[in-house]
Amino acid sequence: MGKENKEMTGAEIFWECLIREGVEVVFGYPGGYTLPIYDALTRYQDKVRHVLTRHEQGATHMADGFARASGKVGVAMATSGPGATNMITGLATAMMDSSPIVCVTGQVPTSVIGTDAFQETDITGATLPVTKHSYLVSDIRDLASSIREAFFIARTGRPGPVLIDIPKDIQNAKTEFVYPTNPIILPGYHPPRRATGEQVSKALELINEAKRPVILAGHGVLISGTSNQVRELAEKGNIPVATTLLGIGSIPDQHPLNLGMMGMHGKAQANHAVQNADLLIACGMRFDDRVIGKVSTYSPKSKKIHIDIDAVELNKNIKVDLAINADLAVVLRQIIPGVKARKHAYWTRKIKEWEKDADRRDILNKKTDVLIGAQVINKIWEGTKGKAVVVSDVGQNQMIEAQYYGHDEPHTHITSGGLGTMGFSLPAAIGTSFAVKDREIWVVVGDGGIQMTISELATAVQENANIKIAIINNGYLGMVRQWQQLFYNARYVETPIYSPDFVKVAEAYRMPGYRVDKVEDIIPTMRKAQAHQGPVLIEFVVEKHDTVYPMVPAGEPLHEMVRRPHAQSDAKDN
Amino acid sequence: MQHTIIALVEDKPGVLNRIVSLFRRRNYNIKSLAVGPCETPGVSRLTIVTDENDSIRQNLVCNNLLKLINVIEVEDVTNVPTVIRENVLIKLQVNAANREELKNIARERNARIVDEGERSMILEVTEGVGKIQATIDILRPYGILEIVRSGKIAITRGDNGSEIKNGVVGKGTDSSRATEQVNNYLY
Numbered sequence: 001m002g003k004e005n006k007e008m009t010g011a012e013i014f015w016e017c018l019i020r021e022g023v024e025v026v027f028g029y030p031g032g033y034t035l036p037i038y039d040a041l042t043r044y045q046d047k048v049r050h051v052l053t054r055h056e057q058g059a060t061h062m063a064d065g066f067a068r069a070s071g072k073v074g075v076a077m078a079t080s081g082p083g084a085t086n087m088i089t090g091l092a093t094a095m096m097d098s099s100p101i102v103c104v105t106g107q108v109p110t111s112v113i114g115t116d117a118f119q120e121t122d123i124t125g126a127t128l129p130v131t132k133h134s135y136l137v138s139d140i141r142d143l144a145s146s147i148r149e150a151f152f153i154a155r156t157g158r159p160g161p162v163l164i165d166i167p168k169d170i171q172n173a174k175t176e177f178v179y180p181t182n183p184i185i186l187p188g189y190h191p192p193r194r195a196t197g198e199q200v201s202k203a204l205e206l207i208n209e210a211k212r213p214v215i216l217a218g219h220g221v222l223i224s225g226t227s228n229q230v231r232e233l234a235e236k237g238n239i240p241v242a243t244t245l246l247g248i249g250s251i252p253d254q255h256p257l258n259l260g261m262m263g264m265h266g267k268a269q270a271n272h273a274v275q276n277a278d279l280l281i282a283c284g285m286r287f288d289d290r291v292i293g294k295v296s297t298y299s300p301k302s303k304k305i306h307i308d309i310d311a312v313e314l315n316k317n318i319k320v321d322l323a324i325n326a327d328l329a330v331v332l333r334q335i336i337p338g339v340k341a342r343k344h345a346y347w348t349r350k351i352k353e354w355e356k357d358a359d360r361r362d363i364l365n366k367k368t369d370v371l372i373g374a375q376v377i378n379k380i381w382e383g384t385k386g387k388a389v390v391v392s393d394v395g396q397n398q399m400i401e402a403q404y405y406g407h408d409e410p411h412t413h414i415t416s417g418g419l420g421t422m423g424f425s426l427p428a429a430i431g432t433s434f435a436v437k438d439r440e441i442w443v444v445v446g447d448g449g450i451q452m453t454i455s456e457l458a459t460a461v462q463e464n465a466n467i468k469i470a471i472i473n474n475g476y477l478g479m480v481r482q483w484q485q486l487f488y489n490a491r492y493v494e495t496p497i498y499s500p501d502f503v504k505v506a507e508a509y510r511m512p513g514y515r516v517d518k519v520e521d522i523i524p525t526m527r528k529a530q531a532h533q534g535p536v537l538i539e540f541v542v543e544k545h546d547t548v549y550p551m552v553p554a555g556e557p558l559h560e561m562v563r564r565p566h567a568q569s570d571a572k573d574n
Numbered sequence: 575m576q577h578t579i580i581a582l583v584e585d586k587p588g589v590l591n592r593i594v595s596l597f598r599r600r601n602y603n604i605k606s607l608a609v610g611p612c613e614t615p616g617v618s619r620l621t622i623v624t625d626e627n628d629s630i631r632q633n634l635v636c637n638n639l640l641k642l643i644n645v646i647e648v649e650d651v652t653n654v655p656t657v658i659r660e661n662v663l664i665k666l667q668v669n670a671a672n673r674e675e676l677k678n679i680a681r682e683r684n685a686r687i688v689d690e691g692e693r694s695m696i697l698e699v700t701e702g703v704g705k706i707q708a709t710i711d712i713l714r715p716y717g718i719l720e721i722v723r724s725g726k727i728a729i730t731r732g733d734n735g736s737e738i739k740n741g742v743v744g745k746g747t748d749s750s751r752a753t754e755q756v757n758n759y760l761y
C-alpha cells in the first residue's frame with residue numbers, strides 16, 4: 001500500500017496501470033508527444049516489452065493479432081498527429097471484428113489543444129466511428145481510471161477497440177498514484193447476460209420441432225469460448241453447423257456435422273443447407289452481406305433464432321423470429337439441457353448429396369504443371385498436420401485458405417473479416433507470435449497484400465518472430481481480377497501487379513527466403529522453414545488466372561453460386 | 575413518422591458529439607434535439623425527435639444509442655402518454671396600423687408578447703399551449719424577421735419518476751401501452 005501512494009508522473013502511472021492490467025507486451029512507435037511515456041519505459045522494461053514496429057498501422061494489427069490469438073487485450077501506441085492517424089485502419093479492422101485492443105496516442109499539451117499546434121489531430125473525433133469508446137485524458141487525476149475503464153470496456157461485452165489520447169502535459173504532470181480498486185461502475189454499460197425463461201422455452205420449442213435445422217456459428221462463438229458448447233448442441237440435436245469466415249474453428253473441420261464456411265465463397269453444401277433449412281440458430285454472428293447474399297431470398301423457409309450480445313445486431317440485416325440479446329455462453333447453458341436427441345434422417349441425406357456434388361468440382365484433383373493456390377494451402381495443411389495458427393490476408397489467398405486449410409480448433413484461424421484489410425496478416429502474425437508459443441504460425445498472403453505492410457518484415461526479424469510467411473504470388477490483385485473476369489468482361493484494369501524479387505527481399509531483411517513453383521517442392525521447402533527458429537519467407541508462384549469457386553455474386557441469392565466449370569477440374573463424375 | 579426519444583446520458587465532454595455522430599453514421603435523421611441537465615447531477619437529458627418510417631430501424635436507433643458507453647437510458651416515448659413542449663420566439667415587423675391586430679392574434683393564439691419595440695415585437699409560442707406552425711403561418715404575411723425554436727422536450731405522464739429502467743429500450747413501441755395518444759395533436 002505504502003508504495004502505491006507515491007507521487008508519480010502521468011507517464012509512470014501509465015506503465016503502472018498497464019502492468020496491473022497484466023500487459024506484458026506493447027506494440028508501438030514513438031514520437032514527440034509520447035516522449036515522456038517512452039522515457040519512463042526505461043524504469044519498467046523488466047516488466048513490459050515494447051516492440052518497435054515500422055508503421056503504426058502495423059502496431060495496431062499486431063495488437064489485434066495478439067488479442068485474437070490470446071483472448072487478452074492487445075496494446076498499441078503511437079504519437080499524436082500522423083502516428084495517431086496511421087492507427088485508424090487498425091482500429092477500424094478491430095472494430096469490425098470485435099477485437100479487444102487498446103490504442104494509446106500522445107497528444108499536444110492541453111494548453112494548445114484546438115490551436116492546430118504542430119502534429120495536432122483530433123484523434124478522438126476522427127476515430128469516433130471506429131472505436132467502441134475513447135478517452136481524451138484532460139486531468140492527471142483521471143488517467144488511472146481511464147486506463148482501467150478502457151481495458152474493461154475493450155474486453156467485456158462485445159469486445160472492441162478503445163483509444164486513450166494522452167496530452168504531453170498530462171504525461172509530465174505529477175500526482176499521488178492510488179490505483180483504484182473499487183469495482184468499475186459505468187452507468188451506461190451493462191452487457192447483457194441471460195436469456196429470459198420465455199426465450200429459452202421458445203427456443204427449445206423451435207429447436208425440438210425443427211426438421212431441417214442449421215446452426216450458424218460466428219466469431220462470437222470463439223470470443224465467448226463456447227465452441228465446445230456449440231458442438232454439444234450440434235451433437236445432441238444432430239444439427240449441422242455452418243460457420244462464418246471468422247467462425248472457422250468453432251467446430252473441428254472433419255466433424256461429421258461441420259458443413260464448413262457459408263456465404264459468398266462458402267461451401268455449396270453449407271449454402272444449400274442454409275437456403276433449405278426450416279430453422280437457423282444463429283450464434284454470435286451478424287448476418288453480414290457476404291454471408292446472406294440477397295436479403296429477400298435468404299433462407300426463405302426457416303424460422304430464425306438469433307443469439308448475440310450486441311442488441312444492435314438483432315433484426316438489423318435479417319428479421320428473426322426469436323432475438324436473444326444475451327451472453328452466448330449463458331444462453332447455451334440454459335438451452336442445451338432441454339434439447340432432444342434427433343435423427344433428421346432426410347436432412348442428413350440431403351446434405352450428403354450436396355457434399356458429393358462439391359467434391360466433384362474440387363480443384364485439388366487437377367493435374368497441372370503450374371502450382372494452384374488450393375494445392376499450396378492443402379500442402380501447408382498437410383505439412384503442419386492442420387495444427388498451425390494460420391493468419392491469412394485478404395483476397396483470393398484468404399478465401400482459399402478458408403476453404404482448404406481445415407482448422408480443428410478455435411483461434412487457429414486469424415483474418416480480417418469485416419473490414420477486409422489488406423496488409424493485416426504479416427503484422428497480425430507477429431502479434432500472434434507473442435501469444436502462441438506451442439504452435440507453428442503461418443502467414444498466407446497475396447503478392448499485393450504483403451506489399452502493403454512489407455516493412456514489418458524488419459519487425460519480424462528484429463523480434464525473431466517465429467512465423468512462416470507463404471506469399472501466394474499470382475501476379476495479380478487476384479480477387480479484384482476475378483471480379484473483372486466475371487463481371488467486367490475480363491478487362492484487367494490496374495490489377496496486374498509488379499512485385500520485387502521476394503526471395504531477395506527476404507535476403508535483404510536478413511531472413512531465409514525460398515521460391516517454390518512445383519508441387520513436389522512444397523513439403524521439402526516447408527521442412528527447411530520449419531527447421532529454422534525465426535521468420536522465413538516462401539514465395540509460391542501460382543497460376544495467374546485461377547478463380548475462387550463457388551462464388552455467390554454480390555447481392556445474388558445464396559443458392560445461386562457460380563461453380564467451377566467441370567472443364568477446369570480433372571475429377572471424374574463419380 | 576416522427577418518433578420521440580428520451581435519453582439520459584452522462585454529462586461528459588464529447589457525449590453529444592458521439593450521439594450526433596451516431597445518427598450521421600447510421601443515416602438516421604434528427605428533426606430536433608434538446609439537451610439540458612436533469613434531476614440527477616452529472617446526468618443530461620436529451621429529447622430527440624427522429625424521422626424514421628421503418629419501425630425496425632427505429633428500434634435500432636434506440637439500441638444504437640444505448641450501445642454508446644455514456645448513454646445510460648433510452649426510451650422511445652412516441653406511443654406513451656407524454657407531455658411535450660417546444661418553445662418558439664418569433665420577431666415580427668410591426669407598424670402603427672397593424673400593432674393592435676397582431677396583439678389580437680397573439681391573444682387568440684395563446685402567444686405571449688415578450689418584447690415590444692418601435693417597429694418590432696417578439697412573440698413566444700409554446701407548443702402544447704399554442705400551435706407553433708399554425709401561428710407562424712398566420713403571422714407570415716405580416717412580415718417575420720426571425721424565428722428561433724427550442725426543439726421539443728418530452729416527459730412521460732403518471733406518478734412514477736423516470737419510467738425508464740436500465741437497458742429497456744423502445745418500451746413505447748409496445749402496442750399494449752399505446753392506449754392513450756395524448757401527444758398526437760403534435761403530428
Ligand SMILES: Cc1ncc(C[n+]2csc(CCOP(=O)(O)OP(=O)(O)O)c2C)c(N)n1
Binds near residue numbers: 394422445450478
Ligand atoms: C487496404 C485494401 N485495399 C484494397 C482492397 C481491395 N482488394 C480486395 S482483395 C484485393 C486483391 C488482393 O490481391 P493480393 O494481395 O495479391 O491477393 P490475391 O487476391 O491475389 O490472393 C484488393 C485490391 C482491400 N481489401 N484492402
Ligand SMILES: [Mg+2]
Binds near residue numbers: 476478
Ligand atoms: Mg495476388
